[in-house]
Amino acid sequence: MACSEEYQMKFLNALEQARWHIRTLWIVIILAFVANGFAIVGWMHSQSKIQVEVPPQIPESGLTLTQGEVPKTTIYSFAYYVWQSVNHWSKDGMTDYKQQITQFSPFLTPSFKLKLVQDYNNLLNQGELQDRIRLMQGMSGSEYSPNDVKYVGHGTWIVHLKMRLTEMMNSNAKVVKDVQMVYTLKVVRYNVDAKQNPWGLAIAGFAASPARLKTIV
Template identity: 35%
Template sequence: MSRKRHALSARDAHITSLRAAIGILVLICAGLFWGWKTAPDRLTVYTPPDLRTGSTREWWKVPEPNIYTFAVYVWQTLNRWPANGEADYRRNIDAYGTFLTPACKNYLQNEYEQRRSRGELKGRVRGIYEIPGRGFQNESPNGPGGVRVIDRDHWIATLDMGVSESYAGTSVRDAYVRYPVYVSRVDNDPDSNPWGLQIGSSEGCFAGVPQRLGYADDDSDEDSSSEVAQP
């Protein structure tokens, strides 16, 4: 009788241990399922443009050439007014709003309203381009074509751009301007902003006042002026 009782006790203990093991496995599977469901379905990996010598880097690090290319592309597109600045500029700000921080977008909207009220936009055609020979260099992060790292998610790109404006077929502006623009990482809308980057920061668009370097018909490569320039 005692032998049977011990056998029954051993069986019950084994069943209890199996139930406990099953319960633990269920919890582990639930945790794995939750992790799988919450894992991102898309991961952005930034690759530098020149891979002739290979590249090894952390996946979250954005190479400086990518930062510079993004800043030039967005700034050039924002400032292209093919027919009428009063309509084109406003449309660009709205169309490329996902590439701007809220503070930078607000700055550009205010700047638009100020220039419109002064009659500086209606009928005006504008183009902006990278000055030849002043593309990405980064030999001096604060110099032309440089990108200065603030932290993992914030940078300052120095863009030396040529700005051409005309009204009724007559040139009214043809100057070189240096734009020190903020660039920030943001991953809130990968569908409309696959770069995962935005122009600006919480402070605005610029890390300093844009400076006029000279005029397009000036052959000098040196900075000719520190005069404040219109964006």
């Protein structure tokens, strides 16, 4: 009889331990399920794309990139490309200038676009657009330098462009303006529409008035 009771007690203890293990396993399963749920939610809300700007020249020592960091070369290339394009009139400034402002408006802040439209109207009233071709290119010997770009904080850069501006009459190819200029532009982060503006940048205006270095014509 004593053996039967002892056997029964061992069985009950083993059963209780088994139940305790089962409860522990259920707790572990629930915790794992909750953790996986948080992981799935975090994954669903994470960025599907990470944009990293890579400069055109990578040093031999290697390169450390940070998400969201924009190299100076990228800022300079953006400012150069957009400003040169806005100032390219292939046939007639009266139609081309306004068309270029509209075409490149995704790369201009609304306030700076308005100033360019005002500049267009001023030149139109002064008779300096009709039949005019305008070309803008970098000055000879003024290649990019890191000193041409300065980060001033809050997603803003100051860019110095040394450009040669040439204007001629389309009807007779007579050069009416040929000057060397320094344009000090303000470039800002502008993540508005990635489809129209994949750079995520915009020219916000002049940080200083354009300065004439030399008059050729």
